[in-house]
Amino acid sequence: MTEYLQVQSIHKDFSGLKVLTGVDFTVREKQRHAIIGPNGAGKTTLFNIISGRFRASSGAILFKGQDISAKPAYVRNRQGxxxxxxxxxxxxxxxxxxxxxxxxxxxxxxxxxxxxxxxxxxxxxxxxxxxxxxxxxxxxxxxxxxxxxxxxxxxxxxxxxxxxxPELILLDEPTAGMTREETTQAIRMIDRVTAGRTLVIIEHDMDVVFSLADTISVLHYGKILVSDTPDRIRHDQRVKDAYLGEE
Ligand SMILES: Nc1ncnc2c1ncn2[C@@H]1O[C@H](COP(=O)(O)OP(=O)(O)OP(=O)(O)O)[C@@H](O)[C@H]1O
Ligand SMILES: [Mg+2]
Missing domain, CATH: 3.40.50.300 (P-loop containing nucleotide triphosphate hydrolases)
Incomplete structure (x- = not known):
């Protein structure tokens, strides 16, 4: 399968505060990839770097094999x-x-x-x-x-x-603040509209994550702790200790 979006060794600090300390993961074409992790882990920051809103302190973002790290947001948007x-x-x-x-x-x-x-x-x-x-x-x-x-x-x-x-859609907590019923509808809708596209979704609601994602990456202390299938993530002891166990 094609490596569609590659996040390579992304570091980001905000005037000394080290938020991302070497984030690596790959999203494959037409996959639904979820990013989970505790509050303040740097998930939104990572999206800002992928979309071009922020520049990384170091590291690279490759989209369809092309290094887009230096491209402004509107150019990335035009590329899909x-x-x-x-x-x-x-x-x-x-x-x-x-x-x-x-x-x-x-x-x-x-x-x-x-x-x-x-x-x-x-x-x-x-x-x-x-x-x-x-x-x-x-x-x-x-x-x-x-x-x-x-x-x-x-x-x-x-x-x-x-x-x-878009070919690649980034959604940051699309169901945040929704009622159970709204969430169920939203999942169905997201499932529908992202068919045939590539999705990267940040989400806290584990029902949403486990019903949508093909792959899950866990962001923890500025790095990706593990990227794997929902089933393996669910049973991963490191993930339980770091994140799921807290819930
Ligand atoms: N523009 C900014 N300037 C300074 N610090 C920032 C900025 N954006 C984010 N941060 C800091 O970076 C850290 C990570 O924030 P971020 O919003 O990326 O976390 P998150 O994983 O999305 O959290 P949440 O789950 O609560 O949405 C936090 O400590 C936050 O205060
Ligand atoms: Mg966030």
Whole structure:
């Protein structure tokens, strides 16, 4: 299987605070890879480094065999790597449809000539509706974001991520703060929308992790303690001692 995303010896410190001290793991194409680890382990920091928001202190990120460590976030995004947006960044007073559409539009290149092609408006509208449907927001398409339930807001974050047509999706705790019922729905939706894509997901909810992931990496004290199948992780004594045992 192809080594799709390679995280090589990533170190990160914040003015002396060593958060990541040599993170290594590989994500294979079309796999669902979960990252687990205690609060403050550096999981979000690692995502920020993969997506290009932060630069690592040292180490490299390879995407489809190419070293992207020095590339800015928007270039990585254009190459097919997308991390979920925080809903707080979207326009609360605009509708779900408008918010998703602006992602679809920017993906398709917002240019003057673009609007002169009569087909494009229709294509954008259709793609926007399809994405809203994929994440289960078809009924809520024409209401403002501010009127969405919490679960729906999180679904919109995923919709906006999908609007850039990513190959590799990074989701940071997509079910955080959800009720059991919302979580169950969210898992089903994530399962559906990431089919045929590659997913890296940070998650605390072990039900979510064990029902979605093909591979799990445990981040502990700045390093990956182990990467393995859910079944092996579940029975790994080191993981129990370091993390699962605490739960
Ligand atoms: N921009 C920053 N500047 C300084 N310190 C930071 C910054 N971002 C994160 N940190 C520190 O890095 C450490 C790891 O934080 P991070 O958010 O990556 O952990 P996490 O594993 O995502 O935790 P959680 O499970 O709570 O989300 C923490 O001690 C945090 O305070
Ligand atoms: Mg975090």
């Amino acid at each position: 790597l997308s991390r979920s947006f925080q809903i707080t960044n979207v326009f609360q007073e605009l509708t779900v449809f408008d918010n998703i559409r602006s992602g679809v539009r920017s993906r398709n290149g917002l240019r003057y000539h673009f609007f002169r092609k009569p087909d494009n408006h229709r294509r954008i509208k259709e793609r926007t509706e399809a994405i809203a449907e994929e994440v289960g927001l078809q009924e809520a398409m024409h209401i403002p974001v501010s009127a969405l339930s919490y679960g729906q807001q999180r679904a919109l974050e995923i919709a906006i991520t999908l609007s850039t047509e």
